[in-house]
Amino acid sequence: MIDSLEAARALSEIEDVTRRVRQSQIYRLASLLMILWGALVFAGNLVTYLTPFYAEKAWLSVYVLGIGGSVLLGALEKARSGVRSFDLRALLAFVMFFAFGFFVETIGHFGPREMGAFWPVYFMLFYGLAGLWFGIAFTVFGLCVTALTLIGYLYVGVAFPLWMAVVNGVGLILGGLWMRRS
DSSP states (O other): OOOHHHHHHHHHHHHHHHHHHHHHHHHHHHHHHHHHHHHHHHHHHHHHHHOGGGHHHHHHHHHHHHHHHHHHHHHHHHHHHSOOOSOHHHHHHHHHHHHHHHHHHHHHTOOHHHHHHHHHHHHHHHHHHHHHHHOHHHHHHHHHHHHHHHHHHHHOOTTHHHHHIIIIIIHHHHHHHHHHHO
16 A cells, blocks of 8 residues: 555656656757758758849748648658647638738738848747747747847848848757757
């Protein structure tokens, strides 16, 4: 027989293991998404720097491929683990997220440089907020990329898209690889 104190400890340990497993599943999917988006963002910034004429088409491609890839990765993760991690609500959240961003971009009359800073900072706001629920790694990552984006916006000249390719694109890839280890 176990007493109530031992039972409470056992339940607490089970709850702790469950929480850690759920967090590792979240980090696994988040790391895959970060690597996907990092590669796409890197390519978008590279096209913006090398051939600004095609920047608008490049970024539209980044968004379409990123959302499509995110849905696919979510479905694959569900098939692998049996845990639903990306559903219609998540897709609608993506659509609302982008719709609001495009709305702000339109009323803000942003130039290319301002858009190059707005979108990463806007994305990182949600990484920071995610950290409040899913672990401090998201918040740290979001704050670092935001700070580096603002430094680049203020102090890096015409090479700003290259700066963002590294800070945001490579940063997402490295952040995704780091989360795989967490």
